Amino acid sequence: MNPRKVSIILINYNSHQFTFDCVHSIVEKTKEVDYEIIIVDNNSKNADYEVLKSITDQSRVQLIRSRINLGFSGGNMLGVQFADPLADYYYFLNNDCVLRTDVCSQLTAFMEATSDAGLCGAQMFNGEGVRQITFGYLPTLGSKILGHGFVRMLHPEIYPPTKKVYTGPIQVPFVMGSTLFLRASAFNKIGGFDVAHFLYVEEEDLAKRLLIAGFNTYLVPQAEYVHFTGQSTSRNYDVDKEYYISLFHYFRKYHSWPARALFRAYYFIKNGRKFRQDPIYGKLAWFIGRGSPMRESLRYKQTISSEKIIP
Known part of the structure; x- marks a missing residue:
């Protein structure tokens, strides 16, 4: 049987070195699936884009440039337009991430074995190698007014502990947006990302719409990646x-x-x-x-x- 095809979509915005490192980790780690990489340059400065163009020397990589910053959802949806329409899975990966394991193969294997899964994510670590919270709870009045601890006692199946170290896959409300691995048929069915979200809350909205359509979200902790984020504490x-x-x-x-x-x-x-x-x-x-x-x-x-x- 032919290996499953994964379309990996990255967004670059004035951060070509992160993109180089991310692509290198994908090429180094991915062994068991067929894949392509679509890089959407989200209207970076010309100098950053010019440096980035050398990455297309690799046969699996496409580089697309947008003349306007489309944000997270819009940039990823532009990438989808250039993805293989026969791809089995989409992997939306932040460019400031590197893979620690063969994430694409691991998540593909999990999705193949889990028919109700529409979305899953790998376990996140920070740049120092410290395990990070990788999933969260969909916002409800109960959780905001009563607190997560109280609603977790009432509905532990809906609110699994976010800080627990999991050794096997677990169904969760949503996974962090730095790594979103989706069944293409489910993603296509719901129409992809809501592009009204320019930044933030895309992952909550995606998980919610998938849930309404009958698909669940999972964390697969055996798959691991590093997210280099939160280095600056300044507010904007x-x-x-x-x-x-x-x-x-x-x-x-x-x-x-x-x-x-x-x-x-x-x-x-x-x-x-x-x-x-x-x-x-x-x-x-x-x-x-x-x-x-x-x-x-x-x-x-x-x-x-x-x-x-x-x-």
């Missing part, structure tokens, strides 16, 4: 705002207006109480109080590049 108001824009877009899709009002009150108070710690929290509280309007998304601040793209 526009980026912080984007999280709440995406979060409340999610709430508008899946929750009633009374629930959304309670969510707004919860996050307004949560941020407002911390304004003495950092004035940004006060600004965020006011932004949430105004309804976290989508029109203020970074999506609408992007411009189309007029630079000539040299193939």
Whole structure:
């Protein structure tokens, strides 16, 4: 039988060295499946893109450049347009990751053996080799108001402990967006990512829509990768705002207006109480109080590049 085909999609934005290292780890580790790598350059500076072009010397790699920053969801959906339409699986992998094991083969084997799985993820480690929390809970009023500890006692099957070291696959609410391995037929059925999410909450929305369509999400801890993230602790108001824009877009899709009002009150108070710690929290509280309007998304601040793209 022919090996399964995995289309691996990476987004590059002014970070070519991360992309080089990520691709190298994929080529080095992947042994048991057929694969292709599609790199979407999300309107990086010309200098970064020019350096990145050398990566296409490898036969399995395509490089596509967008003239506008499409964000996470939009960039990945552009990559899907260039993927093999007969691929069995899509692997959306952050470019600031490297594989520690043969992740593609391991996750493919798991999906082949688990018919209800639409999405799965590998176990994440940080740059120092420390195991990281790799899955989370879909936001509900109960978990926000009563706390995760309380709802976990009531529904342990829905809220498995996030800090536990797992030795085998476990069904989880959603896996972190740095590594999203999807059954192509399930992904295609739900129409892929919701591109209204420019940054953040894409993985929650994806898992929720898959669940509605009858597919579950799993963590497969035997597969391991490193995510080089969180190196900077500086805050950015526009980026912080984007999280709440995406979060409340999610709430508008899946929750009633009374629930959304309670969510707004919860996050307004949560941020407002911390304004003495950092004035940004006060600004965020006011932004949430105004309804976290989508029109203020970074999506609408992007411009189309007029630079000539040299193939």
